[in-house]
Amino acid sequence: MLIESERHGQHAVLILNRPEKLNALSYELIDELMDRLNALELDDSxxxxxxxxxxxxxxxAGADIAGFAPDIAASPETAWRNFVMRGxxxxxxxxxxPKPIIAAVNGIAFGGGCETMEACSIAIAAEHASFAKPExxxxxxxxxGGTQRLPRHIGRKRANEMILxxxxISAEEALLIGLVNHVVPxxxxxxxxLRMADRIAENSAVAVAASLRAVTRGLNVSIDEGLxxxxxxxMVAAASRDVREGTAAFVEKRRAVFEHR
Known part of the structure; x- marks a missing residue:
């Protein structure tokens, strides 16, 4: 299997499983990851x-260069269809x-690996991790997506330096410029x-999903459209029982017990 999975209570851990290739993103690995994401989205547990x-x-380490090189050689259109659009x-x-995806950056995150990490909701890096755009x-x-997401994360000039x-950069620098949330041993x-996931899971699943949608969809539009x-x-969250439970618990000075957890 190119994607291994583990279950830790309420959370699923997905592991890119090509260690001999530094977990390079082959076409097959990307397709299998998409299948896993589709299945886990439907699992309410x-x-x-x-x-x-x-x-x-x-x-x-990024995209599997040897895997997509034949498409590059074939034509720009073939490379765009098979490689770029898939990635x-x-x-x-x-x-x-609709559920938080936390990147556990356990080493190098280069090229497509860095772009994958950028797309995650939250990123936590090991102290020895490093990040690069060697394309x-x-x-x-x-x-x-790296030319679009990276400047939105760290600013245009820093992104240009990495891309050009x-x-x-080290994990410490990635933390300093806002590319990752935390750095740990x-x-x-x-x-x-998993502790971060547990903290998130204390809250209403409806509210978590609504928050993710609001942030992601509103990030790149005008403030009025974002509002x-x-x-x-x-309104989506307000239609659930969770919002009534949350507000009642606050008034009654008790811990909320959400239906959707």
Missing amino acids: VRCLVLTGAGEKAFS QAMTRRIENY IRLGFPPPF TGDA AHELLPAC AMEAAQF
Whole structure:
């Protein structure tokens, strides 16, 4: 299996499983990951997902160059259809997923691996992790959404430096510029991600999904459009029993017991 899965209580851990290739994103791996995401979306017992790589060296070294090279050689149209559209569909799916996906960055996150991490809701990195956009050295720009998401995460000038030089940055620098949420020792990485997932799962699943939609959809529109999206997602949450329970618990000075948890 190119995607291994583990269950930790309410949460699912998905593992990119090509350690001999530094978990490079082959076509088959991307397709299998999409299938797993589709199945887990329908499983109401799963509250959060953690995405990581097998082994201790890499989250993902990026796209499988040897795998897509024949499509590059065939024609730009073939490469766009088989390579670019597949990768963009994967990162778009991750970014728009209705459940939080936490990236556990357990080593290098280069190229498509960095783009995959950028699309996740939250990212926690091991101290030895590093991040890079080396596509420029292969003669093309990042094709899985990196030219769009990275500037939105860290600003245009910092993103341009990473994209145009291909140079790697450390986990500490990634934390400083806002590319990841936390940096922890390697042995603490998965526990830290699961603790984050547990904190999220204390809240209403309806409210969590509505918040994710509001943030993701509103990020790249005008403030007025974003506020309209926020109001629409509030209405979605307000139609659930959870909002009545949450407000009642606050007034009654007790802990809320949400129906959708």
